[in-house]
Amino acid sequence: MAVTLADVAARAGVSAATVSRVLSGNYPVAGATRSRVLRAVEELEYVVNGPASSLAAATSDLVGVLVNDIADPFFGIMASAVQSEMEPEKAGGKLAVVCNTGGSPERELTYLTLLQRQRAAAVVLTGSAVEDPAHTEALSTRLRRLAAAGTRVVLCGRPPLPEADGDSGRDGEKDAVDGGAPLTVAFDNRGGARRLTGHLLALGHRRIGYVAGPAERTTTRHRLEGHRAALADHDRALLAEAERLTVHGAYDRSSGYDGTLELLRREPGLTAVLAANDTVALGVCAALREAGLSIPGDVSVAGFDDLPFSADASPALTTVRIPLHDAGARAGRLALGRESAPPGGVATVRTELMVRASTAAPRANQPAAQAG
């Protein structure tokens, strides 16, 4: 039915092998022959059969990119960056397969299987990992098998996998074969959160609410840890309050809204609210406004990530910038083997505090004499 290599070969008066060599370009072919073949390809509108060539060559040009939520710019930016590294011009037409896990661990595993089935050349897992031990175990297993099957695995925006316990001795040999643990591009969420809370503390805030992400995510935990570390640094007494002033929710707008209402209920004297990310911060602002509170007059608000809309929010959002594009691009290059692995296999990208209009000193700037 469709035009095949053989058809092209016949038309060009050469063997199929020659056509294959011309097309893959990694083998010397006489100039005249080559152009004859190319012409035949044109005339017949020949398009390589990917599955057939993947089968024969035992490789594929698919690269999987797993994201929690493709409609969220946080992931969109990373996915776009990963893909930008495999543009046809740059990397011989690799195809990025963006898979939307919706944050579900099962779907994550399912997609990984699907990708393994496609014999993907590489897989990039973006965003926070779910910290359930059973899932971590299952995930490690899957990734190990993928790696063993020759698929490059890269983590972007999540910490390296925990070490598999107890068999490091045996692994020595295997590592040499499959390249060992997945390469990682991690974000300094902890440091960013710490600086952000430090900024609020320096402004004089003491009653700081925190609308955190889902409890079992690495990103959530790291940001929360950074927040509390800053609190502890400043005054250990603040730490006692921290628990009460923290609520958890999804990484979306409505969690910010609902969470803020809850926080206000628990502590009407709140002078600042920290959000799990910028999207959540939008919800926080909405709830605050509806409660008749001005930002930052009555309450300061800050987000995390510095998504494009954050600078344009009104007031412009104080947040922590993560170089998502750079990180994604780097992950893409690692996935294609176009960049050498960082020392230890883990590259941590810096985060940067972006102070904007949504944070200011609390109205009655009393130096927390009572609490301290």
Place this chain on the structure above:
Amino acid sequence: MAVTLADVAARAGVSAATVSRVLSGNYPVAGATRSRVLRAVEELEYVVNGPASSLAAATSDLVGVLVNDIADPFFGIMASAVQSEMEPEKAGGKLAVVCNTGGSPERELTYLTLLQRQRAAAVVLTGSAVEDPAHTEALSTRLRRLAAAGTRVVLCGRPPLPEADGDSGRDGEKDAVDGGAPLTVAFDNRGGARRLTGHLLALGHRRIGYVAGPAERTTTRHRLEGHRAALADHDRALLAEAERLTVHGAYDRSSGYDGTLELLRREPGLTAVLAANDTVALGVCAALREAGLSIPGDVSVAGFDDLPFSADASPALTTVRIPLHDAGARAGRLALGRESAPPGGVATVRTELMVRASTAAPRANQPAAQAG
């Protein structure tokens, strides 16, 4: 190297064919045999070789989704919806391949070729099309070939392809084979824009600036047409001004910003600015604020699309809602053949005017006595 069907067959003491049948599940196999096979699969950690099975079966479970900008929620939402229709539970593990064209016609064609090479089961093209005749021609050709090769083609958020000239007679036969023109889920951009401008006009605005998208896009053109139709409806004299009060830019924040500055230069008496979409509107608001103009006190602003952040903007953005998720889901179902084609092959989804706080009557609401 890797475990193959034959290995599983040997282990289970059956033929390869039987294993294949158990795995694909579309053929009767005795219960006992089935479980024996399944156990062997488990024990050997067997994962089907996708390329091999695609080759043999002459089908693939890849579905391509072309987007202009994956980091833009407008596309993210559609892509997510398309993909949600092929969750493993719903449609036997189809893999959505999201391809980022960056709005480049060449890349669009390149990805289409790549997808054809993979023998994709379907392809969904989202968002506005570039209106260059040469590109339209090239695109039609590609899509025709894809369809001829058995790939389902669906357009989502763009108008149906213009009819190929002159060979409709001959096509009769071909249509029966490849299903004819691509199925289309189109947006009523024109109607939405018309209602939006109508809304401003009703409020009393007469000097309305328009920051349009890139000139050669269908979406841009349709929205602009709707805008001008509303102007003409109200008072043909306004049409004369329209040209002068329109600037073009990309669908991003900075075009809104720059465009507004330019509009203000051309017409300091502007009482309203319409943006190509919500993202652009954010830039418009920023520029206005920096110019010391209040929204909507001095100038009203409206966007298009109703992306999630729009309701939370401050002031909340008046805009035109497009049911992006529904549209994407529908496109996904059409792509998988799980929903029958709409009459004529084109489904137009309604758009809805969302009036919020960013638009209000102009300060000095003079009934345009001078112009009318």
Place this chain on the structure above:
DNA sequence: CTGTTAGCGCTTTCAA
């Protein structure tokens, strides 16, 4: 219900 037998279209030694 299960096994046998051909390929699917391409890549890749191995010769020439």
Place this chain on the structure above:
DNA sequence: TTGAAAGCGCTAACAG
């Protein structure tokens, strides 16, 4: 520099 031939791993008739 080119051709011949042997698969890659799986599916799909076709028997039985």
